[in-house]
Amino acid sequence: MNKLLYFLLIAINVLCSCRKKETPPVITKDPDYIKAKSFLHRQNDSAFYYFNRVVNRVMDSLQVANAYNYMATMQSDVGDYYGSQESLSASLKFLNAENVKHRRSLASNYNELGLTSINLRNYDAAVGFFDKAIFFTADSNFKLIYLNNKALAYQKQKDYARALEIYHAIIRKTTDKETFARILTNMATTKWLNDLSYNAAPELLSALEIRRQEQDRWGQNSSYAHLSDYYTTIRPDSAYYFALKMFDVAHGLGSPDDRLEALEKLIRVGPLQETRQFFKTYHQLSDSLLTARNAAKNQFAFIRYEVEKNKADNLTLQQDNTEKKYQLLKQQVLLYFALIVIIIGAFWYWKRKKRLEQEKQEAIRESRLRTSKKVHDVVANGLYRIMSELDHDSDLNKTALADKIEDLYEKSRDISYEKVPFSAGLFHDSVTELISSFANDSIKVVLVGNDVALWEKMSPTALFDVEHILQELMVNMRKHSRATRVAIRFERQDDKIIIYYTDNGVGMKDGVSYKNGLTNTGNRINSLQGTITFDTNIQQGLKIHLTFPVA
Incomplete structure (x- = not known):
């Protein structure tokens, strides 16, 4: 009930704010x-x-x-x-x-x-x-009105202290009785909203009496609205009386908005046997007002459209008048333009021929680099992974070994084109298998955060790159770091995936140049639109942070 009351007070105060023009x-x-x-x-x-x-x-x-x-x-x-x-x-x-x-x-x-x-x-x-x-x-009078409206805005924000500070300041400067009654009403209402136990009735009734003496019908309408809201919870019969008074005054003023507001109050506090009629009248008036306002909005829009259309028609006529002059000028321009085009075209053809030759050579270089990268990622790292398993797993099943060699053979046959067999649903298993294959009696590997949800919405191409990045990190660890403990943690933050790699090996010294493997890793991170960071400020080991977007 209190929330509804506050909502109605907001509507009242907006109607009571002054729109007097300067x-x-x-x-x-x-x-x-x-x-x-x-x-x-x-x-x-x-x-x-x-x-x-x-x-x-x-x-x-x-x-x-x-x-x-x-x-x-x-x-x-x-x-x-x-x-x-x-x-x-x-x-x-x-x-x-x-x-x-x-x-x-x-x-x-x-x-x-x-x-x-x-x-x-x-x-x-x-x-x-x-x-x-x-x-x-x-104008001092208008300044008081604008200050009153500013206080009203603070009241809507529930910043009652600021609103009351303004009301107390301006009410002492007010000489016009109607303005004084308006400010007194708003000030009393704000005090009451700030403290529902505050007795606002004397000030509200005083403002009403001033408005009666000044025959200020709009002001009386406002006072009846405030008094009805004030008495709603403490004296419903008084709230009903003032709502009826508001309805009669609003009807005389021809204000459908105020009549609707009065009917809302009558429905809330009126006798049950009369509520149905109030409710029926409310809906009839509301529908009528909505129809009228929509018609007015459409009419205003239509008026603007017609004016803009007429302006456009006038511009079209002007354009027709200048079209002939334009055509004559166009013929002259085209003659000179054709000559310029021939000259530019010859120059462009020469530049294009040169550019195509350069692109051809660049394509050949890129093809070689891509093939080299595939050989390194697929064949070299695959062989190293199998060798690692052979070194530390004497019981490796020959059939399983043959399957792995056959898979590597198939990949090497298809090295001229890209095959991306990954799917997000199974990728976490592939990651677990890959990382675990580098663990042995002397190297302990810990894997954290690798679950199905982590790789959701990742494209197969991106998963392919991620797998080879992880493989490259593990191969470099085995070849160069002399680490005995490796930890890889995966984390997803909103639309990004972060991979934290840590080992306790010899680390990476400043000035050491990247080998082919880390260069490929950097290239793949770039293709993922991600970043790779090497933390070299630790005393022992290596920390690498990789970050890339999901999509």
Whole structure:
């Protein structure tokens, strides 16, 4: 119930925030601008149409900026907040902060952007926009209004301390009774939200009385909404009374949004026998309002589309008028162009012939290197692995040995093309078999983290490269490191695989050049778009970190 109450309070305060404009006097009174102002709040589709004509035709930048501002307000009123922000951004492009005559329009634009940001629940942005509105206004009354809206943004963030600090500061400077009642209402509500045991009724009722005396119907509507919410949990009958009052005032004001809000309150606190009728009325009004707003949004979009279409048609006509001149110029240009193309073409042919010859030679070199690499990875390392097993496993089964030699033979026959037999589901077994084959009585090998999930989403080509990288590391360990303990740990972090290799051998001294094996390892890591790091700062042994992406 409390969460629902807070949500409704947010809606109330947005409606209660002031959208009063600081519209400067128009320097050049364009007829379309005057027509648009005459239709404002009566026939907004007509007003939007004429304002849109102004922004696409009038040269006076200040008048165009104000027209965009009015269009943004109408879009915001029908719930098109993103369209409103687009219009306000367009308005700002026509204003100059250094021009004193533009500052009031800048303040109005930033205030409207702040209110739109509150409706979109982007409260940090709203605070920034209100600060700019305050900066650009020189009118003390408008400054109080913008400060009130800034406090409202802090209230939405539940930063009640900052909101109350602003309310306490501005209420002492307020001389206008309607503004005083608005700030008093917002301040009392914020105190209550900050501490639900706070008695906000005296201040809320005081603000209501001021609004009655000033015949401020919109203000009374706001007061009834706040009082109904305040009494919801402590005195439901009073909450029901004030919700009814709000409904009657909203009906008189012709505000469907406020009527919907009042009906929400009546459904929550009203007698059960009347709730069904309230609920029915709510849905009828909600559907009607949604239909009307969607129609307004579509109408605004259609108006803009028609204007843009007319502009495009005019550009097409202009293009047709220049087409003949263009064709004549084109013929002259083509003549010179053909001559240039012939010259460039001859030069290009010579360069291309030279480049193809270079590419051919490079392809031959790459083919030789690739074949050498395959011989090293497949045949040399395979033979070394079999020799290692023969040295340390006197009971090696002859059939198994023959199978391994036959497999190596088949691989050597197919060395002219790449065969990638790996799959992620079985690769962890291949890794275990490979690493374990280098263990013997004098070399202990520890393998950690090699499971099925580790190699998921790895391509067969990548698995092929990983297998040969691991094989190369183990072969180099056996040949050069004189290690007795080797540990290989696998780890997967998000979309990367990390392999930690550690042994207690003689290590790698600075200045030692890479042999073919480690060079191939580096090349394969590069093909995986990974990195290899040798830790040479340890006193004994060797540490290698390999990192590469999964996909």
